[in-house]
Amino acid sequence: MSAKAKSILRGIVVAAVVLYIAFLLGPIAGFDVPAIAASIQADPKQLIQFLIIGISNGAIIAIIALGYTMVYGIIELINFAHGDVYMIGVFTSLTVLSLTGTLNTNDPVKIILGLALALVVSIASCAMLNATIERLAYRRLRNAPRLAPLISAIGMSFIIENLGLIWASQSWLVPSFGTTGGASQKFFPDLLGTIFTVNGWKVNLFEYFGIPLRFTIKDLLVIVLAVILMVGLYLFVQRTRLGKAMRATAQNRDAAKMLGIDIDRVISATFLIGGGLAGAAGLMAGLYNNTAWWFMGFRAGLESFTAAVLGGIGNITGAMLGGFLIGLLASFSDGYLNARWTHAWVFATLVLVLLFRPSGLLGEQVGQKA
Amino acid sequence: MSKRLFVLISVLVAASMLLAACGGGGGGGGATLKIVSSLPMTGASLTQTQTIVNAEQLRLEQANYSACGGKYKIAYEAWDDASAALGKWDPAVETENANKAAADKSIIAYLGTFNSGAAKLSIPILNQAGPLVMVSPANTYAGLTKDQSHGAEADEPGKYYPSGVRNYARVVTADDVQGAVDANFMSSKLGVKTVYILDDQELYGKGVADVFEATAKKIGMTVLGHEGIDPKAADYKALMTKISTSNAGGPPDAIFVGMVVDNNASQLLKDKVAIMGDNTKVKYMGPDGIQTQAFIDGAGKDVAEGVYASVAGLAPENYTDAGKKFLADYEAKYGKLTEPYAIYGYEAMNVTLAAIESVCASGGDPTDRAAVTKAVFATKDFNGVLGTWSFDANGDTTLTDMTVYQVKNGAYSAVGTFK
Known part of the structure; x- marks a missing residue:
């Protein structure tokens, strides 16, 4: 038997074992095929509804995942603080909206201007924050053993989380934080909904077309913004001079240096872009889920990092794919399996994918080490 | 670290632990x-x-x-x-x-x-x-x-x-009283016939939800489902979409949540309101774990309006x-x-x-x-x-007094006391 046939045979055996386990133990975790089939049959349009929810959530995850994957691609560091930079993005947007009076107005023009300003400020400050983290906590450790920057990344994550905790208690800055302290979840007003209801428009856009599903202005904004950012980033990395320098640095840092590329500048730029994307994701998530919480970066970071690994770490297209996959998986699991097991299903899928494709769905893109 | 420094620090640490132990013992x-x-x-x-x-x-x-x-x-x-x-x-x-x-x-x-x-x-x-x-x-x-x-x-x-x-x-x-009072309140005071139950998978949240479920079934309410939630999820829109058609294609009369505010209680309510509308049509009730101002601040005043929560004891005005x-x-x-x-x-x-x-x-x-x-x-x-x-x-x-509260104008106010 040839080696290829052997490996195919082994693949089939492993797949059979996995499927056997899934069908045997699956029903405990809600993977009950007849029940799922029955509920799809009873209400087929709900399938599309879960698809919409999954894509919207996936878009936010994908944007954050880009920051993880870019940084990993270039310096092979898991920037654990990245999820928390996204959390700061949510608080920055909320604070800008509060200081400009956008939270207390019904005037659509003012709201749109406020949102635009919040987007710019949030992107700028998160970019600066991320680059500062790199300058303070990672640059000196660039040639240290790999565990050292990893630990300092976790440390930065805790510092920023506590910054969020303090921020959330400053009710003089944002009166709607209330008097219950920084630890509790804060309300991020539904400004898009306000614009629509003030003008008498329908929040659910599908109502105009008579489709009995929910596709709100929030879903539309999140998806459109995400696509713009992703395409923009892709073009930037592929077409610009700095993008080319980034790819060169990722491939081989020393060779890039020899060719005259300023490594420090390129790495700083990577952190700036990653942080800016996290800032944009912060505003998107705030508008979509209407929550600001000091702890929200942890879970978002975990899911986005998983997305990056799923798609192939270092691979920008892979991070987008991974983000959407995780969003869809979570949404379908909530809808058809059992909400209690959603987290487990997401990670079980990650494990399965890594078993068969250890470098992720689209393959890793990291430097070639000597 | 040099070896000598290490020894010195070890001795210091050991000495201070010894002193601390003496201090504690002396107090007794x-x-x-x-x-x-x-x-x-x-x-x-x-x-x-x-x-x-x-x-x-x-x-x-x-x-x-x-x-x-x-x-x-x-x-x-x-x-x-x-x-x-x-x-x-x-x-x-x-x-x-x-x-x-x-x-x-x-x-x-x-x-x-x-x-x-x-x-x-x-x-x-x-x-x-x-x-x-x-x-x-x-x-x-x-x-x-x-x-x-x-x-x-x-x-x-x-x-x-x-x-x-x-x-x-x-x-x-204890919750054997609370869960039962909540179920009776829903059935007799709010006229709820069908209910969907969610909990945060903790001892307390699941415990009170289980008692609620048992009582609800006993007094003739239809329990459409009882699920644990992932307490750190970013949102629950898919879950709420599922619940919105769980009652023969329509939403249930009420949702009961057994949870504490730390476990994403405000987010859960926000997504419920986003999918199924305000709390007058599909009622929303929880135990004492969500009877806190932090829950209302987190969900937003308008979103939380009309939510019920029960707490043991009398209302402050009846102290x-x-x-x-x-x-x-x-x-x-x-x-x-x-x-x-x-x-x-x-x-x-x-x-x-x-x-x-x-x-x-x-x-x-x-x-x-x-x-x-x-x-x-x-x-x-x-x-x-x-x-x-x-x-x-x-x-x-x-x-065994339990008081049920309802959110009115952004704060909990007492509705009545039951046993």
Whole structure:
């Protein structure tokens, strides 16, 4: 038997074992095929509804995942603080909206201007924050053993989380934080909904077309913004001079240096872009889920990092794919399996994918080490 | 690090540990009795737990931090059993607190915990340390003190008390009462016929949801589903979409959530309102874990409008005279009280101090943990701020009043009191 046939045979055996386990133990975790089939049959349009929810959530995850994957691609560091930079993005947007009076107005023009300003400020400050983290906590450790920057990344994550905790208690800055302290979840007003209801428009856009599903202005904004950012980033990395320098640095840092590329500048730029994307994701998530919480970066970071690994770490297209996959998986699991097991299903899928494709769905893109 | 430096530091550390141990031991023989509380003070529950700590300190100030006619000084420490890493109570920290309390002989009472899941860990540890008495101001999971006939698991509560002696009492009414009152309220006062149940998968949240489910079925409500949620998820829109068609294609009459505010309770409500509309059409109710201003602030005033939540005890406007005096004293010192658990914190400290006094009065030694434990369990017809009540043999209060609150204009206000 040839080696290829052997490996195919082994693949089939492993797949059979996995499927056997899934069908045997699956029903405990809600993977009950007849029940799922029955509920799809009873209400087929709900399938599309879960698809919409999954894509919207996936878009936010994908944007954050880009920051993880870019940084990993270039310096092979898991920037654990990245999820928390996204959390700061949510608080920055909320604070800008509060200081400009956008939270207390019904005037659509003012709201749109406020949102635009919040987007710019949030992107700028998160970019600066991320680059500062790199300058303070990672640059000196660039040639240290790999565990050292990893630990300092976790440390930065805790510092920023506590910054969020303090921020959330400053009710003089944002009166709607209330008097219950920084630890509790804060309300991020539904400004898009306000614009629509003030003008008498329908929040659910599908109502105009008579489709009995929910596709709100929030879903539309999140998806459109995400696509713009992703395409923009892709073009930037592929077409610009700095993008080319980034790819060169990722491939081989020393060779890039020899060719005259300023490594420090390129790495700083990577952190700036990653942080800016996290800032944009912060505003998107705030508008979509209407929550600001000091702890929200942890879970978002975990899911986005998983997305990056799923798609192939270092691979920008892979991070987008991974983000959407995780969003869809979570949404379908909530809808058809059992909400209690959603987290487990997401990670079980990650494990399965890594078993068969250890470098992720689209393959890793990291430097070639000597 | 050089070897010599390492040795030096090791010696210093060892010496300071030795000194600390002596210091702790020395306190046990003399005039100071220490009382500690162990409550989650990092996370959204802080809104509630801070008022408990305030109230406990208020009671101690009134007692001038002394007991038995000035023979003993009382020291108080508020311990945190939450961690920043979890953002809520942390099993590792609670276990550490219990072990620390067990080892410090000057501690004669442990006022905690806030979360029933935490009590499950610390009761057995403290049970074998004297036993050291625990008085909880907030745990409501029935199985901590009661057996199967009250909705507990088969091996409860025996497994929590390895020494065979009870050392855990609570001043708050348990969930076998709360879950049942909530179900009856929904059925008879709100006219709910179909209900979907969600819980946060914790001992407390799942416990109260289970009692609710059992009672709901018994009184003829249709339970469309009972699911645990992932308490850290970014949103629950898919879950709420599923629930919105769970009642033969339409939404249920009501949703009951068994959870504490730390477990994403505000987000869950937001997504419910986003998918199924405000709380007049599809009613929304939870237990005491969401009866806190933090829940309303997190969800937004308009979103939370109309939500129901139940808490043991009377509404502030119906407090006994002693209760009203407590409220006045509290607000004079700490400002407006929005949280329901402060009075239980006060009562927990109150009953503990009374037990210490009664040990002294009968010529006993209040530094003896077993004597204090016995005195707490002997509490009968106690005239406290909650009314006149006793501890039964299980350590449960004889009070069974439950008050249901509803969010009106961004704050909880009482709807009525039930048994």
